[in-house]
């Protein structure tokens with residue numbers, strides 16, 4: 027038996043949850059291997075629930091390849107919508123609470139102010155659409171869910187923008203980075219802590235919450251900060267979105283308002299650049 031089961035444990039956020047749980051000496055948490063916890067395999071999920079009788083499930087499993095999703099909507103929808111629905115149904119049947127993770131990409135990205143949970147979603151790419159479908163599928167069957175929308179996740183684990191920049195910065199003399207897409211990076215370790223804090227509080231204030239680090243930046247400024255902190259010598263040119271064509275359109279502005287998560291769970295959110303410094307320090311210690 028385990029109080030908490032983590033789905034998608036082999037991904038970036040899954041690894042961060044493992045690290046934070048170990049650091050905080052949380053032992054009543056189970057990280058099944060993927061074969062045991064395929065969120066599309068309903069009989070296997072049922073067996074896992076029967077065996078572990080979890081009070082909480084954390085869903086980190088997702089199809090996160092934003093550009094690839096444009097030509098593979100079927101698979102993206104299976105994982106992001108049907109998989110989320112499967113977990114919600116099982117949580118309902120077994121009296122468990124679901125902590126689900128969604129994205130800023132559910133928004134169109136055209137507001138002149140930070141987005142609140144009350145703002146209307148209107149995804150502009152397949153990944154965002156399937157993630158929104160996942161949110162809806164959960165809300166339909168399971169009131170007992172905490173859904174955290176986050177943005178621009180990075181960490182020392184898995185693939186992410188910070189690691190890509192550090193690699194490209196070491197390989198190339200110059201880089202061209204989009205400066206007219208604005209949002210907020212999120213250190214996945216901070217998000218993992220927030221998730222475990224919400225579970226510890228379990229104050230039953232269910233629903234959707236926005237969580238990223240504090241502050242606002244563009245991908246260009248984020249890259250500059252990565253090179254500044256890591257002392258990487260590389261010339262970075264700001265470019266417009268049109269100069270870096272990608273299969274998926276991305277929101278122009280996806281800064282989220284975190285007032286609700288801060289006040290409901292009494293959570294302190296670190297400023298994005300401070301967390302970036304921590305992550306880069308940890309990455310350099312690994313070398």
Ligand SMILES: NC(=O)C1=CN([C@@H]2O[C@H](COP(=O)(O)OP(=O)(O)OC[C@H]3O[C@@H](n4cnc5c(N)ncnc54)[C@H](OP(=O)(O)O)[C@@H]3O)[C@@H](O)[C@H]2O)C=CC1
Pocket residue numbers: 033034035036037038039040060063064065066085086087088089090105109127128129130157176177178179180184185
């Ligand atoms: N990365 C980011 O920048 C952002 C992510 N998010 C959301 O945060 C969450 C965590 O993202 P992150 O950890 O970065 O993503 P990752 O892509 O690193 O991890 C996702 C994990 O889900 C697994 N997975 C895929 N399909 C299934 C399945 N059918 N059953 C079980 N596991 C499966 C993947 O396994 P495999 O690799 O073997 O397919 C992978 O380990 C996701 O919900 C994502 O949508 C939100 C905003 C930003």
Ligand SMILES: Cc1cn([C@H]2C[C@H](O)[C@@H](COP(=O)(O)OP(=O)(O)O[C@H]3O[C@@H](C)C(=O)[C@@H](O)[C@H]3O)O2)c(=O)[nH]c1=O
Pocket residue numbers: 090091092093129130131176177178179186187190201202203204207245270276
């Ligand atoms: C590598 C590179 C990227 N870019 C731009 C493209 C894009 O607009 C931005 C980030 O690119 P990436 O492909 O790393 O990130 P992307 O996959 O768009 O990141 C998104 O992932 C999903 C899962 C989410 O939920 C979002 O919150 C967001 O984090 O940087 C450049 O301008 N120059 C470059 O050399």
